Amino acid sequence: MKKSLAIVLMGVLLLLSACGGGSKETSGEKKEKEVKIGITQIVEHPSLDAAREGFIAALKDAGYEEGKNLKLDYQNAQGDMNTNLSIAQKLVSDKNDLILAIATPSAQAVLKNTKEIPVLFTAITDPVGAQLVKSIEKPGGNSTGTSDTHPDAIKNTIAAIKKFVPNAKKVGIIYNNGEPNSVVNVKNAKKAIEAEGLEAVETTITAGSEVKQAAESLVGRVDVLYIPKDNTVVAALESVITVANAKDIPTFVGEGDSVKRGAFASYGLNYHDLGYSTGKMAVEILKGKKPSEIPVGFPEKLELVINKKAAAEEGITLTEDLIKDAKIVGE
Template sequence: MKTKKRFTALSLALMMAGLSLVGCGSAASTTTAAAAPETTSNTTGGKQYTIGVLQLIQHPALDKTNKGFVDAINASGLSVRFDQQNASGEQSACQTIAEKFVNDRDDLIFAIATPAAQAAAAATEEIPIVISAVTDPAASGLVATNNAPGGNVTGTSDLTPVREQIDLLKQMFPDAKTVGILYCTSEANSALQLEMAKQACTDQGLTAKEYSVSSSNEIQSVTESMVGNVDVIYIPTDNTIAAGIST
């Protein structure tokens, strides 16, 4: 009952803040505070809530997601303390951070990106979890269905129109024959988009070749191996690849 009341109060706060929530290794050394947002919201008195923010990796798009969430909560006028944590792209760090939030008995967890969301969902079935930057929550095992999530997880999906992107690629590069698809094997969202992209390539008469990395450290060498073997490179919505390429 206590958990239900806590969920109701924070859910109301999120709606007040104008958010559209739809169904959708090492510890200390790799766990660092995420940059930017304030740690405590403006307060009008009353109970203070604690929200644990678990961000997979530092990247402009994810940073903006983080800031947008914090700004919206701050605008609600509730008294909220944010525990900002960044996993630096490490799945083991995601698990450690999620367990920390559970042990701290946070009122809500905001998980940014699929691996972060999966770690949070695995750590608790009681604390409400809001997810963002997740391509397909249902396919990632986070919710029962995207239309009726059930359980303690809800949030938004960032699935891109993969088929339309491949169609556009064909229009822009009509002489292309082979498409190299670069993705990270540790991201469930990328595995889903990989299959969608391969099917779209087949329908366009293109040959799709898979190129995978397990971490950002492998991006440069794998990308170099694609040169001369593919005509164009397609990258799905993949946080590890996006963060690695920018550096």
């Protein structure tokens, strides 16, 4: 009886062992390692959002997809510098395989906290001046990415002021002088304004809540407004547009997404494409390439974007000749 029971138990154990082994074999191939990518973005606005979406699209096209082999941790500082620093520290301590930093403050905060994790940046005005890389061609260190500074963007946008508002003399500029990218943009804009025989009138802000008041302070003092690629102001762009429309002040901006939101015109770039280019860099890094081996990328093309509704609101008469080469929105 005991011998028979022992035989039965051995049979059960063998059966269980076989079932266990079978489950491993039928579970399919060895699971692909999950890639962890942290994303930090300084503030929410359409251009930066589009860059992030383009980045994720490039990863997906290369076979990296959330829920399968990719884990994304997206954090937004909503313009708060203390939050921005905390996000950077968290993404580094979580030991992500790669971190994407969208806009200059985000990239600077991450690089203060890691020299080991590969860092990609996008929507950056001056990567060298912001000390994110040693040079454009040879970044060095653990970071590289894409800049949104096309050499002709500001110059062409300022030249468009003379084209669409020929009687303009003074150009109002609103920006946050605490953003290094804005300081560079405004410096370049002032050079272009002076080259066109115009005068720049600056007003600075420190928070989005001050933007509308800044716009109102320029009423009666300027003929047009120019809003650079300033994250704080662009995040509160509707405040500027409300004043501009009420007072018939044509508003030129630093990127095309702001035209879609109601500003009049810009020579802009496609931020989704910029983010997509950054995503392709991420794929290279995940496959073994070092950030120091990848030169910083730039937008390949610009397009004149005009908002027809804004033109009517801000007192600009458009002719077929004026808009023949433009992309028209707001119809």
